[in-house]
Amino acid sequence: MATVDLKDVRKVYPGGVEAVKGVSIAIPDKELCVLVGPSGCGKSTLLRMIAGLETISSGTCAIDGKVVNAVGPTERDIAMVFQNYALYPHMKVYDNMAYGLRNRGTPKDEIDSRVRSTAKVLELSHLLDRRPRELSGGQRQRVAMGRAIVRNPKVFLFDEPLSNLDAKLRGQMRVEIKNLQRSLGVTSVYVTHDQLEAMTLADILVVMNAGLVEQMGAPLDIYEKPASTFVASFIGAPPMNLLAIAAKPDSQADTLEKFFANGAGLGIAAPVLAATLGFRPEDADVLGEGEKPSGSLKLPATVEAVEPVGAESFLYCAAAGGRIVVRVAGRAVAKPGDSLEVLVPAGKLHWFDSTGKRV
Amino acid sequence: MSPRVVFPNRVLPYLLVAPQLAITLVFFYWPAGQALYQSMLKEDPFGLKSKFVWFDNFKKVLADPNYLYSLKVTVVFSVATAAVAMGVALLLAVMAEKVVRSKGFYRTLLIWPYAVAPAIAGMLFLFLFNPSIGSLAILLRKIGIAWDPVLNGTDAMTLLVAAAAWKQISYNFLFFVAGLQAIPKTLIEAAAIDGAKEMKRFWTITFPLLAPTTFFLLVINTTYAFFDTFGIVHAVTGGGPGKSTETLVYKVYNDGFVNLILGSSAAQSVILMVIVIALTAIQFRYVERKVHYG
Structure with a gap:
């Protein structure tokens, strides 16, 4: 269980493009923070910096009070659900889920019990012997979730995890993600461009625009008192x-x-x-x-x-x-x-x- | 499966495949048939008349210790060449992927050696490693390695493998680079987040996902080592010293065109053909099963 603290985080790419222009967000333990904004607003870059997949140009990122700027993704003890799920195509569902535990040297019988119990929670038990290509989009999404949950990490990161699903499944998974996150009590950062997802999932909603935080707060507060015309036109449909x-x-x-x-x-x-x-x-x-x-x-x-x-x-x-x-x-x-x-x-x-x- | 397009014309399809068929027939089946026929003939020393002897030539060849030795040489040479060419190419491809700046420049440079003709490549290595004048041979001797490919069979084989592999590395490199690029980056990132360090990521994610490329190259490289290395053998060692680097292909040439034992040479090339067909069949049957196509 952990907090995530971003202090004046910036990302400048070698070409001189500034994708994130100084963002400070403090996410308390067990809360779900949603980063929402139009494409190109820097939300994914910010998430990737928390994951350690992108270097931080300036500012600090702290997980559980410890600055992790120089710590690689391997050691950050985080789990990430990717937009395209990034399941290992050559491994069975079971191995996909066990991979992270094996890399950390978890004993075999513990891996087995954890994978099976997680699969049970996500209703994946009957799919453990399948390969990702034999699964439907929704099932793949579940496996990606399972792979994140089974590790019991400090922080969950979600990078538009529902954008490849159809509308009905998306609504279903949204509720499920919220319930799982709450029952597991894991601090989470969730990136989306869908304002409905943002409103319904967030404990803390961060609306981003052009590399900056436009407004931050409880979803309904933002809805009721948008700080700018940008937020006003982005949150709420129509x-x-x-x-x-x-x-x-x-x-x-x-x-x-x-x-x-x-x-x-x-x-x-x-x-x-x-x-x-x-x-x-x-x-x-x-x-x-x-x-x-x-x-x-x-x-x-x-x-x-x-x-x-x-x-x-x-x-x-x-x-x-x-x-x-x-x-x-x-x-x-x-x-x-x-x-x-x-x-x-x-x-x-x-x-x-x-x-x-x-x- | 996508719906098939049906063309009502009955003649046109045959006309369209006819050129390809003609080429295959004239340049492959005809010579192959000729070789098969020749392999059952026996000629007199002056080439005036020949007689049909059924499988006598094959019996003779397979009972010949020289031939069996040549088979052994070929296996050693092929396995070593394929292994070195693919191993080095994979290493270079993985390293080239990591280069951030002027990636294209590095790649282009690494692809160039493929444009060098086998005989030229052979000459290059011959000069570089020539025991008396080769600049690299002198270096080797300076660091205390007794290097003499002209007298030592093992040294000659090493030199040959180096030359043959060097030429094939570029080709393999090209395919490995393409294969690496086809692996989604997020998979590697997911593995990193899953706690796999770089080496582990390579062996558990990258390498298995490269399997289709590796398998393809395995088939290509074995065939290359068996058949296409004649020029290199001819230029570098000429099969020597003794017969220590006389591969099957080189022996076919030597017996047929130098010693003019046409029947035996034809029998050998038929055997060679059977070996390669069998090898490819085995590769497809047993190795491909383990290959995962995306």
Whole structure:
């Protein structure tokens, strides 16, 4: 059991490309930290540096309080699940799982009992004599997990482990990974580009962008209070609606009427410096007939497309300031081409300044 | 299996394979048949008439101690050449993979020797290791090794193996490099995280996954050592000293073209053909079973 501490970690490649530009994350014991971000944001590089597969250009990485910058992956006592699983194709499932234990000189009968009990937990017992190519994608994924778990390492590292599975299996494995991680109580770092995985798995969620940490915290805190337009549009599906409003650098608070044409604001004051207004699709509603709202943002919009998902429907609309998505429960009444008024309670509005930071 | 494409034309397929068939027939089956026929003939010393003697030539050849000795020489030479050529090539390929900068440059340099003709390669080694004028022979003698491939059979064999292997290393290197590149990097990384040190990783992951390449090269190298080394033997030792480096192929040449015992020479080449066919069959039947194809 261990903590993982990253202090101002940087990665500069020989060509001069800076993939990670100073990241500090402290992961407490037994917690699952998810690194999420678009491709190329440096999340995988960061994970590989924790694994010891990439050297750390500057800063420190400490596992269990011990700085491991100079320790090779062989001695870090970590286990990693790769995106392509990286199972040894010439070995049977049993040997794949036993390999790490054998390398560490574990006695034979202990290897056997540990491999078999892990296989039982993961429902792999009947597959132990097969080779990886004889397994389905989901089974391979399980073997990769088993290979990590059986070693009982200090830290688990997951590099987009579910991205090669179909949607249903992915949902299933997500729950399973969370349960396993919790019951084994092993500190974990999980890299993904899928915000749903990130939200559901994380104890600590780290949103990365262009080599830097954009925001870090509990998933729901990040969801409720995104620190920037980047986080706002990355976390949540569909993403937060963002509308540009004219920023007035040193003015006092302005009411929204000034920014939207046909008297949309209904007396809501925009904070100083606000340049972007945001709200979540699920916080918006369609104004019903005869309703007289107060304290809400009222936005005239034209429906462009309707996506019925079943329990809910998404209305894709064109409004003053940009395109927005509105979530309505159940079946949508509106049709493409309809004009309607979108209503957002004042308390559900998010404000960002011209650099994208939350106001 | 992917669905087969069916062409309705009945003549065209035969026409398309005809050139390949013609080449195989004219350049392989015809000479092979000729050799088979010749191996059952016996000619008089002046080459005026020949007589059909069935398997007499084979009986004679197989009972000849010189021939059996030559067989032994060939086995030693082939095994040593294949082992050295493949071992060194594998080592070089693994090392070349580790080079970070100007990888391509190193690789190109290592591939060049393959372009050298066998006889030239032989001459090169002959000069380098010539006991009286060879620069490397002098070095060997300076460090206290009595080196004389002209008189000592073992030295001659060593020189021959070195020359033959040297030429084949480039070829093997090329395939090993390609084989190494085909191994996913994440497998090696996974093994590292699984606690396997470098040597262990090589023997438990890299080497088994290279098996298809190694097997292919084993077949190619044995065939090379058996057949294609005539030029090197001819240039370096000429089968000597005595008959200590007279391989089967060289003996076929010597008996047929120098001593003009055509019947016996033909019988020997038929035996050689059978040996190589058998060897390849054995390799495919027993060794390939242990090979894991990705």
